[in-house]
Amino acid sequence: MRLAAFLLRRLLGLVGVLLGMSVLIFGIIHILPGNVAYAILGEFATPAAVAQLEAKLGLNDPLPMQYWRWLSALLQGDFGTSIVMSRPAASLIAEALGRSAVLAALAFGLVAMGGIGLGLYGATHRGRLADKLLTLLQFVLIAVPEFFWAILAVLIFAAWLNLLPATGYAPLSDGVLAWGSHLLLPVLVLASGLVAHVARLTRSSTIEVLDSRYVLTARARGLGERRVLWRHALPNALLPAITVLAIDAGLLIGGIVVVETVFAYPGLGRLLVYAIERHDLPLLQVGMMVVTAIYAVANFIAELLYAVLNPRIRVAGAAA
Amino acid sequence: MPLFRRTLIGSSLAAATLAFRPAHAAGKVLRIGISTSLSTLDPMMVTTGDEYIHANLVFNGLARMREDLVVEPDLAESWTYSDDLRQWTFRLRRGVKFHDGQEMVADDVVASFRRLLDPASTSPVRSQYDMIDSVAAPDAATVVFKLTIPYGGLADILTDRQVKIVPRGASDLATKPIGTGPFKVVSYTAGDRLVLARHADYFEPGLPKLEGVELRIIPEMSVKIAAVQAGDIDVVWDLPLEQVKPLSGRADLRIDSVPTASWDGAILNNAIAPFNDKRVRQAFHLAVDKKEVVDLTLFGQGVETISPIPPSHPFFAKDVTVAKPDPAAARKLLAEAGHPNGIKLPVILPVGRPVRERLGVTLQQLAKAGGFDLQVQRLPYSSFNAEVSGKAPLYIDGFFARPTVDTSLFSFLRSGGSWNERLWHYNDATVDRALDAARSSADPAVQKKNYGDVQAALVANPASFFAYSVNYACAYRKSVGGVKTHPMKWFDLRYATLG
Numbered sequence: 091m092r093l094a095a096f097l098l099r100r101l102l103g104l105v106g107v108l109l110g111m112s113v114l115i116f117g118i119i120h121i122l123p124g125n126v127a128y129a130i131l132g133e134f135a136t137p138a139a140v141a142q143l144e145a146k147l148g149l150n151d152p153l154p155m156q157y158w159r160w161l162s163a164l165l166q167g168d169f170g171t172s173i174v175m176s177r178p179a180a181s182l183i184a185e186a187l188g189r190s191a192v193l194a195a196l197a198f199g200l201v202a203m204g205g206i207g208l209g210l211y212g213a214t215h216r217g218r219l220a221d222k223l224l225t226l227l228q229f230v231l232i233a234v235p236e237f238f239w240a241i242l243a244v245l246i247f248a249a250w251l252n253l254l255p256a257t258g259y260a261p262l263s264d265g266v267l268a269w270g271s272h273l274l275l276p277v278l279v280l281a282s283g284l285v286a287h288v289a290r291l292t293r294s295s296t297i298e299v300l301d302s303r304y305v306l307t308a309r310a311r312g313l314g315e316r317r318v319l320w321r322h323a324l325p326n327a328l329l330p331a332i333t334v335l336a337i338d339a340g341l342l343i344g345g346i347v348v349v350e351t352v353f354a355y356p357g358l359g360r361l362l363v364y365a366i367e368r369h370d371l372p373l374l375q376v377g378m379m380v381v382t383a384i385y386a387v388a389n390f391i392a393e394l395l396y397a398v399l400n401p402r403i404r405v406a407g408a409a410a
Numbered sequence: 411m412p413l414f415r416r417t418l419i420g421s422s423l424a425a426a427t428l429a430f431r432p433a434h435a436a437g438k439v440l441r442i443g444i445s446t447s448l449s450t451l452d453p454m455m456v457t458t459g460d461e462y463i464h465a466n467l468v469f470n471g472l473a474r475m476r477e478d479l480v481v482e483p484d485l486a487e488s489w490t491y492s493d494d495l496r497q498w499t500f501r502l503r504r505g506v507k508f509h510d511g512q513e514m515v516a517d518d519v520v521a522s523f524r525r526l527l528d529p530a531s532t533s534p535v536r537s538q539y540d541m542i543d544s545v546a547a548p549d550a551a552t553v554v555f556k557l558t559i560p561y562g563g564l565a566d567i568l569t570d571r572q573v574k575i576v577p578r579g580a581s582d583l584a585t586k587p588i589g590t591g592p593f594k595v596v597s598y599t600a601g602d603r604l605v606l607a608r609h610a611d612y613f614e615p616g617l618p619k620l621e622g623v624e625l626r627i628i629p630e631m632s633v634k635i636a637a638v639q640a641g642d643i644d645v646v647w648d649l650p651l652e653q654v655k656p657l658s659g660r661a662d663l664r665i666d667s668v669p670t671a672s673w674d675g676a677i678l679n680n681a682i683a684p685f686n687d688k689r690v691r692q693a694f695h696l697a698v699d700k701k702e703v704v705d706l707t708l709f710g711q712g713v714e715t716i717s718p719i720p721p722s723h724p725f726f727a728k729d730v731t732v733a734k735p736d737p738a739a740a741r742k743l744l745a746e747a748g749h750p751n752g753i754k755l756p757v758i759l760p761v762g763r764p765v766r767e768r769l770g771v772t773l774q775q776l777a778k779a780g781g782f783d784l785q786v787q788r789l790p791y792s793s794f795n796a797e798v799s800g801k802a803p804l805y806i807d808g809f810f811a812r813p814t815v816d817t818s819l820f821s822f823l824r825s826g827g828s829w830n831e832r833l834w835h836y837n838d839a840t841v842d843r844a845l846d847a848a849r850s851s852a853d854p855a856v857q858k859k860n861y862g863d864v865q866a867a868l869v870a871n872p873a874s875f876f877a878y879s880v881n882y883a884c885a886y887r888k889s890v891g892g893v894k895t896h897p898m899k900w901f902d903l904r905y906a907t908l909g
Contacts, residue, residue, distance in 0.1 A: 249637075252640050
């Protein structure tokens, strides 16, 4: 019962966040400097051509009317049409999102497993040389931005060693190897900083738990170190890691924009950059809503996991 | 130990993947690295250099422009014009097939022009063809244009990027383009690539030689250069000019840098103080050494000019004397114009156009000695048209080459011209007269004389600061043959080979 109430409240919150964001996104996009008609017409933007195009695109209506038209269409599943490309935004976004999802899922898997694994390793080998080296490497990975690693990776693996394709994307129909070889560098670069991020956090929270009195008690009862770590320490040590993984889902989306641009990978991040450059408002609005939704849902899932792992949270949440 | 084991497993997995690096695209497919996604595949709507490449590979116009800027017949076999230059008759090539197998006839040409001239179709270039009064097809192989004014350059402007012939009744050309060109569209993935295949029924026998072309969209220039070095792509389109010298030494690449009619400059608004005073515009020209501007901004890959007519063009006025840079004289002129302490004003630079940003900073430094204290302000280029153009007294901009001198000059410098009204509001009776005279003659000698007059008048009474004609460079792998770098930045790949 308590869990159901908790769920309902969180779901309502999710809807509220999305609605609020829809207003924000629409507002921000419409006060962006520049003008879509000028962006479309480019060097040929004569005043007459601009006026004609603006009328055709319905850009002369009052903003609240444009917002309402957009939102009601969106709620009915009509994602609108990219005004620059004259194609349905839904299919453009779906295709790009599919490709980004592959990239993000692989990177996220790597971040979760690699990050937690390296964190645990660091915590259980605290102070040894391997731990010190890993710590140093992780700080370097966190400190240096993705675009640097991306360009370095292209220079080393494509231009110099000539082992991997520099850019682009190959569909699975071209074969698993072609597909995988195009994904390897982007996934590694995308995951690099976040792996270190999660590993640092897992390491410190695991160390904290391992130093706690109940772990001491467990050890005093004669439990093996392995059982202490997996049965008693890990569930508690993982709570902060889950939160940080949910936050990292947001960072991942930011990283995807960078990585997709450098590796010329045709995903959602590239599409958003394109929409911003060309002032393609319908495409940009829907794209940003999709990103917002992904982020909100990731946080929602993290809260659920949190509640499942730690009953105190749903109790406290229900009591509040 | 577990860490070591994991590293070992990881690196052997990686090595296994690396060993199976996919082979380069099979067969004779030329891969060109371009910069941004194509917004449309409809030739009538193209507005970016990346899109122009597509338009010129997939479609033909009635006439085409060679790399040496000579105009020659394309879908037309020949043309004639009436003595008053108001009626032009084009004889069409017969037996030309569209990519869908239909034969191209005069009705298709008429339909293509009606589509272009229809205000509802919002083609960005419609106003460039508003001298066309009517287009008719008296028979399947003849097209007659009637013009509202005498116009000597009709065949020349029909080489341009948007005036391509499409099948009558074709719909959805933005996604399913059908042309007569040497290559046809196979697939397009926004953000990734445009895949073209050889058009087997192309009207010139034995051409094209390639099996196909891929336009790969790679936004990051350093990655594009790495990709061409690795052999992932064969051509880097529109190489940044600072890369020309460093890459020229590489054994596996051929770097080509050619002069174009694209120009950059400082836009001086003649309608707003201080540049509404001719003496201030003259002083700005005296203050700056254009040769230095070329060296600092373009790394020498360009040449200083008087107007949008590039020095490589036969109509460039070699005999017009331009005063040597003289900062002291510039300050004196400014004082005469009522600015004894020089002029302090902002110069707006387009963020996202690195060459033009560099030009702005160069001018800020060079103009100081002549009494111009410029404050650099940066704005995104996408907001320039809406917020800067026509409003700021001084900003940096530039324009892509147009196919003829008339189209490069008329709307920019003729009083009342559309670009003139937008950019600088210039008004000079000599220029007006010469521009009118040049376009109402089809005789190159008459045109040359009149364009010479225009350039002389621009030196005496500057409209704006035309800094230079900028070069255009491409990097080709040595295996690429039969391609000449085209000053209009598109590609003619009919004779291209991969060896």
